[in-house]
Amino acid sequence: MSQKITRRDFLNGAALTTGVGVMAPSNLWALESLESGAINTAYPPTLTGMRGSHKGSFEVAHALAWEGKKPARYDGLDEHYDLVVVGAGMSGLAAAYYYRQKMGLDARILILDNHDDFGGHAKRNEFHHQGRMVLSLGGAQNLDNPGNYSDHAGALMIELGIDADAIAAMDTNTPDDFLLGGKLNANVGISTPGADGKHVNVEGHWYKFMHGRGDYAMAVRQLPISADEQDRLIAFFGGAEDFLNDLSLGEQFDYIRSVSYNRFLMDKVGLSQQSIAMFDGHLLVLNGVSGWQHTVLEAISAGAPGLRAMGWVTNFVDSLAAMMIGGVAEIRMFPDGNASVARLIVQKLIPGVAPNMQGITDVAVAQFNYGALDRENQSVRLRLNSTVVGVRETADDGVVVEYVRGGNSLSVTASHCVLACYNNLIPHLCPEMSERQKAGLSYGVRSPFVYANVLLNNGLAFSKLNLTFTHCPHDAFQWVSSAPTMSNGGYEPPRGPEDPMAVFMMGSPTPAVEGSSARELCRAGRYKIYSTTFAQYEAQIRQQLQSLLGQYGFDHETDIQAITVNRIPHGYAYSYLGLDDPEWEEGKAPHEIGRAQFGRISIANSDSEAMPLMDAAFDAAWRAVAEQTA
Ligand SMILES: Cc1cc2nc3c(=O)[nH]c(=O)nc-3n(C[C@H](O)[C@H](O)[C@H](O)COP(=O)(O)OP(=O)(O)OC[C@H]3O[C@@H](n4cnc5c(N)ncnc54)[C@H](O)[C@@H]3O)c2cc1C
Incomplete structure (x- = not known):
């Protein structure tokens, strides 16, 4: 550290936050307990400070999972849907898409998510500075071997416009020095x-x-x-x-x-x-x-x-x-990662959210009107800031879905429900399930990550590093890269070092120690995430960047314009490991037992495939929809 780290306010507002939510559960759903500003309906991708698992997104679910607490009564809304999907990640969005494709454009679908933005892991960070847009990844990064996707997942990609030609063009539009975009010969x-x-x-x-x-x-x-x-x-x-x-x-x-x-x-x-x-x-x-x-x-x-x-x-x-x-792996990327794929699906489901968007050619830069996500009289509605706390079948062949939104306890009914949320939470949502199924759902633990993006006035110091990607094994953020530099999706990346740029920093909080299982350590990493404040992340980021770039003229006090920390406590779906897990017979692995259809409720999400990839999330959605439409 060549310079003392001091606390600074940022242009875009420093969203200081405490770590773990401390609000008493009863206050979480008492009417008017949250100030109206707690629900953000503006344009979440541009928010800075603590993002990802942001304040207001996790407290209700934690009260349920940790203390067994949820509201005693719900206001039933006069809303009935053909399908309610819990979770607006890639799997939930795909489930809505596949269901509509099968059941027709009139099918009434409600998608609920506890965050203020859609996409689940596939979120974007969007900065605006000196008249330029700077995009980066708030989570899931790239299309991983899209040529190998299953027929259903591949067909969805093609319908979104991501066909073989588009994938080839994405490669052409990605500079040769950008490793994360699939240029594996780039300097590292x-x-x-x-x-x-x-x-x-x-x-x-x-x-x-x-x-x-x-x-x-x-x-x-x-x-x-x-x-x-x-x-x-x-x-x-x-x-x-x-x-x-x-x-x-x-x-x-x-x-x-x-x-x-x-x-x-x-x-x-x-x-x-x-x-x-x-x-x-x-x-x-x-x-x-x-x-x-x-x-x-x-x-x-x-x-x-x-x-x-x-x-x-x-x-x-x-x-x-x-x-x-040697180039065997096929990796392609949008400048905001798989958030562009989420945007493409959402715009297909709810065209009014971005009526002028053409598709893959402008998806990265199209303006999205979040106010259009949940309007009456549209067949698909996407309701954010809504944490589901109960899902059960009713006596009259339906499903009731209970959720908390902005302090209100609400319920809707549906003919079918797809749970595209986290496996671990499902036993708390559906306590009527068998203990065997609950055990299967509770087995895996998602691995936590922290992705930070730092907006810099310009790229002068970073360009002198002469690397677009570097390993920092002894730092809090072990991988540091420039934010994506490809022009896919209509984006114009920084034109040169004088333009504003973002540094993309990836960290794993999971302890590297011998003798504990991966699942135990992922839980420990998750607790570390929740107990680290934004101010602590900020100090780590400033220190690491100063030490990395200070020798090239960087001054964190004047060069940093904004910091966005995406904390992802529930990250990759758990996939089995040789040191911890037995080799189960087919059909007997925990995720297979856990994902069994439960009457009018089916389970999607990448956990149910034990595979942390977008195509697994799509495959899970396809299976869940097939169960409910059989
Ligand atoms: C850091 C990171 C990088 C990744 N990079 C890649 C990559 O490069 N390529 C790739 O193919 N895959 C990548 N992945 C894997 C990624 O997990 C999958 O691609 C996919 O996005 C998972 O989608 P999902 O819908 O299964 O889960 P999620 O994205 O987790 O979505 C589930 C949604 O359900 C919501 N939810 C949970 N509980 C409730 C509730 N009670 N009520 C309402 N909503 C709820 C969650 O908040 C979330 O929004 C990455 C994952 C992470 C974490």
């Missing part, structure tokens, strides 16, 4: 704290270096670690030694499937905690848990180095990461 740096409060930024392509490609030895020699440790890293990256040669072939096979990656690095490779943190940073941000929770095989499959250091495998296959570097 490593930045570690050095002397005098300045990070040492080592350029190059560390994914290549870690797999023994390029001048990895020279790059390692620039890291501020001991010469011995450098030697070990060089041997490890280059495959100079087979670190499993004391084991038979069969033992090696068992070892890589039953021992943690970090234990392997420590015991077999002899790396120190300092080097291990380098790979932990990658695994934490990519998969939500550290190398202590991955088997060797899982870590290497996720791009962590090591395959070259196991002689037997190197003979016939190189690492997945190396294949990725």
Whole structure:
């Protein structure tokens, strides 16, 4: 740190907030208990300060899940729907889309979500400064191998205009140096704290270096670690030694499937905690848990180095990461991530929200009128700031859905309901379910993340870093990138270093420790998120950016214009891990037991597929709608 961090007010308003909500449950739904400003109906993507799981979005659900508290009575609205969808994430939006497609344009659908914006994880942060729009990601990032989506998911993409030609154009419109947009040959740096409060930024392509490609030895020699440790890293990256040669072939096979990656690095490779943190940073941000929770095989499959250091495998296959570097993975991105996909679906469902939008060519820049989401006399209504607390079948072949909005306890009825919210909450919404189903729904724990976007006056200092993406393994935000620079969706990214830009910072709060399950650690990370204030995040961000960029003329006091912290306590859907989970027989895994149809209620959401990807969210929606329309 070369400069003292002081608290500053931001142009866009510093949304200071306390951590965990402290309001008593009864006040959460007492009429007039919340000031009218608690419900934001303006344009949420431009809000700064604490976003993601923002104040007002989680308190009611926590009162239900933690204390079993919910309102004693509800005002029944005179509203009956063919379908009520709980959750306006990608799965809930897709469920509404598929249902309408099957049942006709007149089908009456209500979508409820507890946040002030739609999209679930797929949210955008939108800044306006010096006459320019600067977009970045508030969550889910990119289309991950869209060519491999299932028929139903693929068909939805095509109907949204994201067909093969569009996907090819997205690639063309993405600069070659933007890693997160699928340009896997872009430079990838490593930045570690050095002397005098300045990070040492080592350029190059560390994914290549870690797999023994390029001048990895020279790059390692620039890291501020001991010469011995450098030697070990060089041997490890280059495959100079087979670190499993004391084991038979069969033992090696068992070892890589039953021992943690970090234990392997420590015991077999002899790396120190300092080097291990380098790979932990990658695994934490990519998969939500550290190398202590991955088997060797899982870590290497996720791009962590090591395959070259196991002689037997190197003979016939190189690492997945190396294949990725070669361009095998197909990743495409909008400048606001998958929020553009959410916008495309919402505009199809409710055209009045953006009547002039053409589609994929202007989705990123189209103006959305949130006031049009929930109007009477439209077949699909999307109601935000509404936390569902109860869903049950009625005696007359219907469903009643109870929710809290702005302090009011309300209910609507429907013929069918799709729960596209979090699996863990469903047992509290539907207490009539069997204990076996509830146990299945409660098993997985979503992994938490914090994504921050920092609006800078200009990109002069960042451009001198000479990297659009760098690993910061020893910082709170382990990955730092420029905000998306592609022109997809009609967006004009910063034209040069003089234009305002945003820095996109990704962090995992999940502790990297040995001996605890991934599920326990994800819960710990979630608590950490709720107990960290915006002021604390702000201090971390200023300190990290100053240390990273101060050497290039950056001054956090004058260069930062706004900060948006997207806290995502319920992030990736849980997918099973070799160290923690048995191999269940087909149909007996917790997510399969948990997602069983419950009469007129079906379960969508990516949890129900145990897969944290957009196409899994679509597949889940398709299944839930098929159940309810059979
Ligand atoms: C940081 C991050 C990055 C990601 N990046 C990618 C990526 O690059 N590519 C990719 O394919 N996938 C990515 N994903 C995975 C992402 O989870 C899926 O793509 C998809 O967006 C999940 O959608 P969902 O509808 O299943 O869940 P969610 O997005 O979580 O949506 C569920 C919605 O239900 C709401 N809800 C919950 N309880 C209630 C209630 N009681 N009442 C009302 N509403 C409720 C929630 O608030 C939320 O809005 C990423 C996820 C995260 C967290």
